[in-house]
Amino acid sequence: MTALLDISGLSLSFAGNSVLQGVEFAIERGAIVSLIGPNGAGKTSLFNCITGFYKPQRGRIGFDGAEMLRLKPWQVTQAGIARTFQNVRLFRQMSVLENVMSGQHCRTSAGAIGAILRLPAQRREEERIRDCAGRCLRFVGISSDEWDRDATTLAYGHQRRVEIARALATEPRLLLLDEPAAGLTKGEKTELVELIRRIRDERGVSVLLIEHDTSLVMSISERVSVLDHGVMIAQGSPRQIQADPRVIEAYLGSEDAEAVLAL
């Protein structure tokens, strides 16, 4: 069975500086995979390549058999890959519900004419968009009395969840989470682990996350891939990665080293 996401020979450079070199990487259907590596390793750049924001110079990105390399970001999302951002990027001056409703844009089609004439099909679609957004919000645990608030006035932990709900509203098959635990309290991190599991178990969405919190990575991942200076240096189960000398060496000297070595 082909992998859900299949990346081979991916190379990216900016103005002569190499950011990713010959990256080989695959995600199986229904998997929860973590991408780790020291700061500046190229993890977010890899995300940006997958989601179409960066155009790599070489390589292939296959998603469920389809070639993703030349697609624009909105096309990638429409194909079934959704993402969250490292620094929460909710739409300001818009409500929580409206933020999540944005995810449904690519799954609906009502245009200007439908809107102006308030055609029945358009009104039904609006209902559906609202319902879907509401369900996603309930799924991540945001109660309805927060839905009308300006999204950026929410507590930080809630904002992160809204961003996940927004990504889920695009009905993805693969969800990319960029440092979803950054800034969360211990309790919130436990909830996050639960949420990620439920995303996979109840919604059938595969998950790829970039994360620095090693205990979180170890507790949730089925597989871990390690990126260092743009090169994929190790891939395997969490246990294997911990024992891998190349990984230890890559982290030596960085603040994460102790965390990785201690586990």
Add this chain to the structure above:
Amino acid sequence: MALSSGSSGPQSVEARPSAWGGLGEILDTPTKRRIAIVVILAVMIVAPIAFGPYATVILTNALLYAILALGLNIVVGYAGLLDLGYAAFFAVGAYSVGILTTTFGWTFWEAITVAVIAAIVAGVVIGGPTLRLRSDYLAIVTLGFGEIVRIAARNLQITGGASGIIGIQQPWLFGWHIATPTDFYYVFLALAIIGILVSVRLANSRLGRAWLYVRHDEDAAEAMGIDRVRVKLAAYIIGAIYGAIGGAFFAVNFTAISPQSFSFQQSTLFLMAVVLGGMGKIPGVILGAFIVVLGPELLRDLGSFRYLVFAVGLLLIMLYRPSGIWPMGSRR
């Protein structure tokens, strides 16, 4: 436009204050708002009789600007595209009607249909390649297009060159000859009301939200599956249609058009109308239109000095009250 989805009691922090802004706090129930709308409508309907012929002409002009400001508001206020050449669409509408009715003898209604189609084509041709540019470049490119249209109008045979077109026939509608200033006042009033309704419905729709998403954070919007070029193009084209319709009726109202009416100055006046009152908010935009038309009337004695007053006003608004003159309402 506040999106209602259930509770919005006094404790909740509303995402966006309603379009009524500060006025919305005095008119805080739907009934009060409906009454306000009825009162305003009533005043507007009896205006020609109540305020006399001179006021009627001025108000008609204000309504024309309101229609155009509503159209430009969709482009600038909703989609966030700085269009400095909006007068080009105004010109397309006016000249389509002018040329087709005088040179080719078409009826007004046939001509305006072509005008709208021409505006859509113009919107696609101009917007297609340029809407993906960053906003600074887009502003100057739209300015350039505005100038191209004006220069073309000034130099082509078919547009009457620098003297323009005269003797444009005024339209008939089911036996009613639309010819007097009062007739045109009611036509523009009806158009303005339609324009408002269309804007409201668009703002509260999937497309309207898409404009806001793209405007607030283009990249995040793309990540959510929104094709930002297509969304911007939709705004641009809808704005073009407003402009062309305004231009078409403008042509038959004055029965004569010349390139002077479609200059960069004109485009900036439309933009001022949108910004001064309150960009993105319908009551603000209409207020802005009225300020831009009535202002020079009131400041008539100052001569060319009044444009300086407007320019300074615009600068002060941008620096100290970018949300426009319309009261904002309490801060969240």
Add this chain to the structure above:
Amino acid sequence: MTLTTLIAQQLVNGLVLGSFYALVALGYTMVFGVVKLLNFAHGDLYMTGAFAGFGAFSLLAGGVGAGWLGVAVSVVAAMIAVGILGVIIERIAYAPMLKAPRLSILITALAVSLVLQNSALTLTSGQFIPFSPRLGFAGINLGPIFINFKQIALAAAAAALMVGLELFVSRTQYGRAMRAVSVDKDMSELMGIDVNRIIAVTFFLGSALAGAAGTMAGAYYGSINYFMGFLIGLKAFTAAVIGGIGSIPGAMLGGLVLGLLESFGTTIPGVGSEWKDVFSFSVLILVLVFKPTGLLGKSEQERM
């Protein structure tokens, strides 16, 4: 006129015109480099320069004469005056808006432009003011074509200013700081560069160049009016884009290229002086759509 004569004449015209465009384009590009803003009011600074130069000339013509010296002094006076004006505008109108949404700062720039234009409109009631220094019509003959001294002086002055600017940017500390700020503003701040001061210097220089171009244009063409900045602003922007926005040599190159394109463009049958502007705008649009980084700019993906 033989073909070579025509080409030679247009070459001269093109280079002279191009010098104007280059001077104004430089200001555009320098400001864009440090604050990433297209100063919409830049063209009107050119116009203000023309007025300032005219003012200086009227005041000083009694003392230094209405000839070459008078013009030179007026140019310098205009440069200083417009340079200061540029800094004032930056402090009052742009600095407070740098954190605001893009649209707001663009409209603010437009507002500044309108204030400048309408001030001049009010002052002159829209009329063309004659500005005729006594420079004579003498010139030299280069083969079949005639180049008058005014054209030589203009090209020479523009070249001198551009060389001066290039030296400033590449040799002085300020110049190096300017380049640093245009590459990475935050990093420059961390390295201890007083970014605000550098921005002010950049605005001063860019505006001064525009002011010089304005005075020279006024003296060369013989009149000034409130609207002269509008078109030159667009042309200068076109020149800056052709050369690659943000690149100083690019602005110089772009200016000359545009000047030559326009001169040769007018010889195409059908393209008279009215259509010349349409021709230039079309060039602008084509460049932006097909090669937005211009001739000397780098094709680069933006980092997110």
